[in-house]
Amino acid sequence: MNHTNTISGDSTDRVDGRDKVTGTAKYTAEIPLPNLVYGVLVGSTIAKGVIKKIDTSAAEKAAGVISVITHKNSTKLFGLKKSKTAKKLDLGLRVFHSKDIVFNGQPIALVVADRLEQAQYAASLVKCTYEQAPHTTDFGTHLDQARPSSSKWLSDTKRGDVTAWSNAPFKVDQAYTTPQEVHNPMEMHSTTAIWEGDEKLTVYDKNHAVQDIRDTLAKALKLEKEQVVVNSEFIGGGFGSGLRVWPHTFAAIIAAKMLKRPVKVSVTRPQMFTMTGYRPATAQKVSIGATKDGKIVGIKHEAIGQTSEYEEFAESVTGITKMLYACPNLETNYKVLPLTYSTPIWMRAPGEATGSFALETAMDELAYSLNMDPVQLRKKNYAETHPDDNKPWSSNHLTECLIKAARQFDWEARKPEPRSSSDRDWWVGTGMAVGSWGAWRAPATARAVLDSKGNLLIQSATSDMGPGTSTTMVKIASDASGIPMGKIRFELGKSNLPPSPGQGGSVTVASVGSAVYDICTEIKQKLLDIAVETLGETYKEAKIEDVFLINGKMGIKGKPASLVTFADLMEKKNITEVEATKTSSSGEEGGKYAFYSFGAHFAEVYVHKYTGAVRVTRFVSCVDAGRIMNNKTASSQISGAVVMGIGMALMEEQHMDHQHGRLVANDFAGYHIPVQADVPNIEVIFVDKADPYLNKMGAKGLGEIGLIGAAAAIGNAVFHATGKRVRNLPITPDKLI
Amino acid sequence: MAKKNKNPLHTSRRTFFKQSAVLAAVAVTPSTVLEAAENRTFDKAAYALEQVPITLSINGKVQKVMVEPRVTLLDLLREQLGLTGTKKGCDHGQCGACTIHIDGRRVNSCLTLAIMQEGREITTIEGLANGEELHPMQAAFIKHDGLQCGYCTPGQIMSAVACVNEGHTNNDFEIREFMSGNLCRCGAYPNIVNAIKEVAQ
Ligand code: FES
Numbered sequence: 001m002n003h004t005n006t007i008s009g010d011s012t013d014r015v016d017g018r019d020k021v022t023g024t025a026k027y028t029a030e031i032p033l034p035n036l037v038y039g040v041l042v043g044s045t046i047a048k049g050v051i052k053k054i055d056t057s058a059a060e061k062a063a064g065v066i067s068v069i070t071h072k073n074s075t076k077l078f079g080l081k082k083s084k085t086a087k088k089l090d091l092g093l094r095v096f097h098s099k100d101i102v103f104n105g106q107p108i109a110l111v112v113a114d115r116l117e118q119a120q121y122a123a124s125l126v127k128c129t130y131e132q133a134p135h136t137t138d139f140g141t142h143l144d145q146a147r148p149s150s151s152k153w154l155s156d157t158k159r160g161d162v163t164a165w166s167n168a169p170f171k172v173d174q175a176y177t178t179p180q181e182v183h184n185p186m187e188m189h190s191t192t193a194i195w196e197g198d199e200k201l202t203v204y205d206k207n208h209a210v211q212d213i214r215d216t217l218a219k220a221l222k223l224e225k226e227q228v229v230v231n232s233e234f235i236g237g238g239f240g241s242g243l244r245v246w247p248h249t250f251a252a253i254i255a256a257k258m259l260k261r262p263v264k265v266s267v268t269r270p271q272m273f274t275m276t277g278y279r280p281a282t283a284q285k286v287s288i289g290a291t292k293d294g295k296i297v298g299i300k301h302e303a304i305g306q307t308s309e310y311e312e313f314a315e316s317v318t319g320i321t322k323m324l325y326a327c328p329n330l331e332t333n334y335k336v337l338p339l340t341y342s343t344p345i346w347m348r349a350p351g352e353a354t355g356s357f358a359l360e361t362a363m364d365e366l367a368y369s370l371n372m373d374p375v376q377l378r379k380k381n382y383a384e385t386h387p388d389d390n391k392p393w394s395s396n397h398l399t400e401c402l403i404k405a406a407r408q409f410d411w412e413a414r415k416p417e418p419r420s421s422s423d424r425d426w427w428v429g430t431g432m433a434v435g436s437w438g439a440w441r442a443p444a445t446a447r448a449v450l451d452s453k454g455n456l457l458i459q460s461a462t463s464d465m466g467p468g469t470s471t472t473m474v475k476i477a478s479d480a481s482g483i484p485m486g487k488i489r490f491e492l493g494k495s496n497l498p499p500s501p502g503q504g505g506s507v508t509v510a511s512v513g514s515a516v517y518d519i520c521t522e523i524k525q526k527l528l529d530i531a532v533e534t535l536g537e538t539y540k541e542a543k544i545e546d547v548f549l550i551n552g553k554m555g556i557k558g559k560p561a562s563l564v565t566f567a568d569l570m571e572k573k574n575i576t577e578v579e580a581t582k583t584s585s586s587g588e589e590g591g592k593y594a595f596y597s598f599g600a601h602f603a604e605v606y607v608h609k610y611t612g613a614v615r616v617t618r619f620v621s622c623v624d625a626g627r628i629m630n631n632k633t634a635s636s637q638i639s640g641a642v643v644m645g646i647g648m649a650l651m652e653e654q655h656m657d658h659q660h661g662r663l664v665a666n667d668f669a670g671y672h673i674p675v676q677a678d679v680p681n682i683e684v685i686f687v688d689k690a691d692p693y694l695n696k697m698g699a700k701g702l703g704e705i706g707l708i709g710a711a712a713a714i715g716n717a718v719f720h721a722t723g724k725r726v727r728n729l730p731i732t733p734d735k736l737i
Numbered sequence: 738m739a740k741k742n743k744n745p746l747h748t749s750r751r752t753f754f755k756q757s758a759v760l761a762a763v764a765v766t767p768s769t770v771l772e773a774a775e776n777r778t779f780d781k782a783a784y785a786l787e788q789v790p791i792t793l794s795i796n797g798k799v800q801k802v803m804v805e806p807r808v809t810l811l812d813l814l815r816e817q818l819g820l821t822g823t824k825k826g827c828d829h830g831q832c833g834a835c836t837i838h839i840d841g842r843r844v845n846s847c848l849t850l851a852i853m854q855e856g857r858e859i860t861t862i863e864g865l866a867n868g869e870e871l872h873p874m875q876a877a878f879i880k881h882d883g884l885q886c887g888y889c890t891p892g893q894i895m896s897a898v899a900c901v902n903e904g905h906t907n908n909d910f911e912i913r914e915f916m917s918g919n920l921c922r923c924g925a926y927p928n929i930v931n932a933i934k935e936v937a938q
Pocket residue numbers: 824825826827828829830831832833834835836845846847848
């Protein structure tokens with residue numbers, strides 16, 4: 001790729017910062033609409049069985065109630081009518097289309113009323129009786145019932161001699177578990193549906209993949225894509241939970257259709273645990289064999305992931321083991337265990353977050369059994385090429401990550417013996433781990449309009465769930481075009497904008513950023529074409545590389561006399577704006593290289609000697625994500641992911657009452673996420689070297705990499721502090737005393 | 738914190754009187770109305786019966802509104818008055834996204850009923866800036882990137898302003914402790930501390 005590397009990388013404030021700090025940014029549930037009514041969902045109180053009788057009479061009589069919708073009276077949607085179609089179209093739960101109960105808390109009724117309070121109260125009046133069937137919710141005790149995944153994109157690997165690890169002189173052979181985690185973005189999911197006749201549907205829906213959601217809805221409703229508009233401009237976090245259509249969205253669509261008016265359905269915080277996905281629990285076994293000097297000879301990584309009984313969700317838990325270390329002999333194996341519970345969904349660093357916990361904890365255990373420094377052990381096993389197919393890395397600065405983070409952390413000063421350091425009533429320990437995440441690029445299209453005053457509008461149907469996409473795109477556009485940031489506006493979050501991938505898998509900057517970069521060149525080219533056509537001599541020989549834009553003018557480098565205003569140029573053609581649309585995708589380099597981001601995490605913890613409480617007191621992450629487009633938002637993204645890693649390591653865990661197959665404590669009082677007092681200062685360092693092949697900016701993805709390995713680094717630090725190896729997340733005090 | 742009210746009894750006065758008239762009317766014929774409510778023939782009348790007038794100052798503006806006693810201050814702001822800057826993150830007092838000031842003190846607006854606020858001065862995020870000029874805390878949040886998705890941000894900022902006024906900013910630990918009622922899933926915590934430190938100085 002012709003890598004141009006012109007993005008400055010320095011720190012820029014968020015372009016939507018003002019909207020967010022003044023409260024003027026309108027999130028999904030906040031769009032003012034005339035004639036709007038409120039829907040509140042009622043959940044089932046059993047885990048499995050069928051609805052015998054649902055009594056909505058009291059709810060219907062309550063003040064303000066307009067309608068109560070259940071499977072008995074719901075308008076039927078094409079895609080949900082038959083379970084076969086729903087499966088084929090990947091629509092998930094057939095809400096209000098069946099009397100079957102497949103998980104506890106499954107929506108069984110929607111109460112619609114003039115006001116929110118009326119709907120909330122009336123929802124409490126819906127009574128339902130069931131015929132119950134036995135359920136299975138306990139992951140840990142049913143592991144023997146796991147079955148191979150039917151996923152087409154996941155594969156088990158066998159490389160070389162798969163028994164090699166067991167014959168090695170030094171080995172680790174351990175089991176690890178990670179619990180069900182819940183995304184819990186601060187903004188709860190919400191959908192407002194508006195029908196115009198039966199032909200046109202607009203939804204304001206919290207998601208971060210407006211076009212995927214539109215496509216799914218169009219298929220489910222048997223409408224053309226053009227008949228469905230999905231808007232999601234400001235998103236209060238998502239982390240993956242906004243990547244599919246959930247039951248509340250169908251509920252809003254059904255109600256709006258039946259009542260012929262806009263209906264808003266917002267899920268409650270407890271419902272966020274059952275209705276909008278979660279990270280599945282895993283049970284893993286990692287076996288590593290190594291020579292005396294720390295060279296890995298073989299690895300075996302087996303994993304079981306949780307899924308639901310009505311759908312299969314699979315993720316790449318063992319993926320990281322296939323590529324992170326040079327290792328001639330490898331076996332990986334992944335299975336799924338269906339439980340009577342709702343279906344999981346991608347959650348930040350899906351697969352890798354949990355897989356890396358097992359692998360990187362095992363690596364720490366190996367380092368101790370070898371009596372070798374864990375940083376050294378990673379360096380020793382650095383893979384020069386992708387171990388699966390020997391493809392060269394597009395770029396891999398993992399070693400530099402290790403060196404830089406270790407230096408910043410002062411790793412050298414560490415005494416390796418566990419329980420060798422304390423401070424008053426606290427054991428003090430340090431630990432490290434590394435991670436990687438595939439760097440992908442998907443085709444993306446951008447449209448740009450430049451007016452005669454020099455205002456540039458760029459549009460693409462991408463999303464910004466928090467990383468600062470708008471800001472980064474404006475910055476890329478400014479650096480690529482020469483037009484100041486203040487004159488550029490980036491429009492996103494609407495399905496009728498030019499095509500773009502959903503925000504997931506850390507693809508946004510590499511994909512949409514490329515489209516933005518290219519469209520700026522295209523606009524320049526168009527201006528140049530006009531100049532060549534209308535200005536004669538001066539521009540005749542001009543090359544696009546020599547053309548620059550400044551202060552509403554175009555010019556040729558080294559030729560001050562060539563300067564011409566956009567207004568003059570456009571006037572010559574009798575136009576008021578220049579417009580272009582362009583799709584960008586990766587070239588043939590895509591198949592030649594292995595593309596990954598890398599990171600190294602170093603943590604210090606204090607563990608209280610008598611209570612087992614763990615405090616993370618220091619954290620340093622060094623990340624190789626190619627060239628950094630905007631230091632400010634990029635650092636925030638990494639440190640935010642580390643915060644999620646602290647949650648994963650020390651507190652996040654969804655509890656289930658297996659007798660009733662029901663979640664317990666499904667709110668922020670029962671499910672702990674890190675609060676301000678749990679988080680130390682987090683130091684983020686970037687290698688900041690351009691990837692030569694992924695795109696012209698040299699950027700790789702940032703969204704997931706900060707989380708991968710973070711929990712293992714903390715767990716390894718806890719071991720160093722206390723001498724106790726906790727292999728079952730989260731590392732709560734009871735496991736340490 | 739609330740700015741002095743310049744224009745008491747602003748525009749909502751007329752609607753208020755209209756609605757009061759409905760109330761007065763139903764007061765003399767309660768049985769008819771109750772019957773109507775039972776039959777759902779006069780929903781609006783039945784609804785009016787459940788409404789109570791309250792007067793409160795919101796961002797320096799005196800407002801008279803009709804609320805049902807069960808309406809939280811948060812829902813009054815967001816659903817009735819269109820002040821959606823105050824966020825709902827849990828509705829249970831567990832996240833702080835709904836933090837506002839009542840008579841200068843920070844309060845979770847989801848945990849308090851609107852009807853309890855008679856005569857109080859409410860300040861929301863929309864009332865913090867001085868016209869175009871951001872409150873120093875708002876500016877510091879932008880400068881230190883104390884936000885990502887921005888959803889917890891109004892609550893963080895309202896809490897942060899109160900935290901400074903309370904004097905709980907003597908060191909990082911104290912700030913962290915006194916800001917721990919405001920959750921941020923994006924994990925903007927360290928930058929929030931930096932923003933608060935700057936304003937506190
Ligand atoms: S919405 Fe009030 S504390 Fe969460």
